[in-house]
Amino acid sequence: MTDTWKEFEANEVTHSVAHHLVAIHEVGREYGGWARVSDIARWLGITRGSVSINLRNIKTRGLVIEDEHRQVKLSEEGLKIAQAIMAKKAAVKAFLRDVINVPEEQAEIDSCKVEHLISHSTGENLLRFITFLTSDNPAAREALSQFRKFEDR
Amino acid sequence: MTDTWKEFEANEVTHSVAHHLVAIHEVGREYGGWARVSDIARWLGITRGSVSINLRNIKTRGLVIEDEHRQVKLSEEGLKIAQAIMAKKAAVKAFLRDVINVPEEQAEIDSCKVEHLISHSTGENLLRFITFLTSDNPAAREALSQFRKFEDR
DNA sequence: AAAACCTGTTTGACATATCAAACATCTACA
DNA sequence: TGTAGATGTTTGATATGTCAAACAGGTTTT
Ligand SMILES: [Mn+2]
Ligand SMILES: [Mn+2]
Ligand SMILES: [Mn+2]
Ligand SMILES: [Mn+2]
Numbered sequence: 001m002t003d004t005w006k007e008f009e010a011n012e013v014t015h016s017v018a019h020h021l022v023a024i025h026e027v028g029r030e031y032g033g034w035a036r037v038s039d040i041a042r043w044l045g046i047t048r049g050s051v052s053i054n055l056r057n058i059k060t061r062g063l064v065i066e067d068e069h070r071q072v073k074l075s076e077e078g079l080k081i082a083q084a085i086m087a088k089k090a091a092v093k094a095f096l097r098d099v100i101n102v103p104e105e106q107a108e109i110d111s112c113k114v115e116h117l118i119s120h121s122t123g124e125n126l127l128r129f130i131t132f133l134t135s136d137n138p139a140a141r142e143a144l145s146q147f148r149k150f151e152d153r
Numbered sequence: 154m155t156d157t158w159k160e161f162e163a164n165e166v167t168h169s170v171a172h173h174l175v176a177i178h179e180v181g182r183e184y185g186g187w188a189r190v191s192d193i194a195r196w197l198g199i200t201r202g203s204v205s206i207n208l209r210n211i212k213t214r215g216l217v218i219e220d221e222h223r224q225v226k227l228s229e230e231g232l233k234i235a236q237a238i239m240a241k242k243a244a245v246k247a248f249l250r251d252v253i254n255v256p257e258e259q260a261e262i263d264s265c266k267v268e269h270l271i272s273h274s275t276g277e278n279l280l281r282f283i284t285f286l287t288s289d290n291p292a293a294r295e296a297l298s299q300f301r302k303f304e305d306r
Numbered sequence: 307a308a309a310a311c312c313t314g315t316t317t318g319a320c321a322t323a324t325c326a327a328a329c330a331t332c333t334a335c336a
Numbered sequence: 337t338g339t340a341g342a343t344g345t346t347t348g349a350t351a352t353g354t355c356a357a358a359c360a361g362g363t364t365t366t
Contacts, residue, residue, distance in 0.1 A: 011266075014323085016322080016323065036343080037343070037344055037345090038342075046325085047324080047325060047326080048345085049325075049327090049344085049345070049346075049347090050324055050325075051344090052344060052346085053322095053346090054322090054323075054324095057322085070343090096278075099282070100275075100278040100279055100281070102274065102275050106272055106274060106275060107275075109272070110270070110271050110272055110275050113164075113267075113271070114266075114267050114271065117263070117266040118266070118267065119259055119262070122249060122253075122263050125249075125253040125254060125255050126253055128303070128304060129252070129253045129300065132303045133296070133300070137296075137303070139292070139295040139298075139299040142295070142296070143286070143290075143292045143293050143295070143297075145292075147282065147285050147286070147293075150281070150285045151281060167352075167353085169353060189313080190314055191312075199353090199354070199355085201313070201315085202314085202316075202355075202356080203353070204314090205314060205315055205316085206315085206316090206352095206354090207352090207353075207354095210352085223313090223314070
């Protein structure tokens with residue numbers, strides 16, 4: 001009815017772009033942030049051709065910079081986006097695995113699917129919640145323990 | 154490194170298909186489940202042309218059936234998928250809004266983005282968790298109340 | 307009956323994302 | 337030094353999803 005669902009389209013980055021950014025961050029880790037097309041492609045499990053084309057778009061949007069050897073590095077904005085995505089993924093995964101007992105592998109898959117889609121503020125609320133719930137607050141510990149029992153009903 | 158992230162691609166349905174199925178379900182509610190292209194298009198806020206093309210795909214996959222007046226209705230499989238998506242959305246939204254205090258509108262947007270992506274089992278775990286946490290279990294109530302305080306730190 | 311409106315489909319365009327294959331260029335190594 | 341391998345780009349294909357515009361039928365209004 002409302003067009004709220006079309007907000008889905010209105011994402012900062014697509015899943016593909018999100019993973020390109022994170023890949024550059026990871027691959028470039030030992031090289032001052034600089035990454036090569038080939039290494040990004042290998043990391044992502046897609047062809048060099050695809051990475052080359054995708055980077056065209058990502059460069060245009062100012063999310064990476066390029067040096068004279070055609071290596072790429074996250075721009076300030078690209079880095080901010082990559083870090084936000086990694087943080088949200090970590091929060092979601094921790095919640096799924098440590099709070100509601102989703103198996104590790106499934107938590108990995110589900111958090112991967114969702115990492116770039118949840119809003120910043122939701123990510124923050126979630127992080128606050130797991131921080132509280134996995135703290136040594138007695139009420140939190142008791143609730144979690146009761147939930148474990150509740151689950152095995 | 155691993156190709157886990159490509160599992161993203163391996164979804165039962167895309168966001169677009171998910172909303173087409175749910176739209177058919179909603180639009181057809183008062184007509185024995187039968188829906189027309191025009192009404193689906195209006196509901197989704199896209200053109201009739203787009204719906205027409207998308208339905209071609211959705212029919213091929215056996216998710217809807219068509220009658221002699223070109224009306225469509227969810228097949229048994231299509232209905233199962235639509236219901237699973239609606240259930241997951243409700244669970245996510247309730248968690249965001251009622252547990253971690255995400256504002257209604259944001260909870261709506263985030264749950265919409267994610268509804269078709271989270272796995273069945275994760276959805277079930279989440280539902281168990283919110284059922285417990287919003288029950289009258291004293292430990293649950295105390296934890297939630299402590300979390301409210303913790304938030305306003 | 308005619309005109310206006312509503313419906314569903316098709317076409318051509320565009321955007322994103324992927325592949326394989328061909329190419330040009332570098333690099334390494336024998 | 338010459339060949340083999342690695343690298344990056346481009347092209348042509350496929351798939352999904354969207355739009356606007358044109359078209360063909362059907363229904364309603366006048
Ligand atoms: Mn240099
Ligand atoms: Mn991911
Ligand atoms: Mn009939
Ligand atoms: Mn949605």
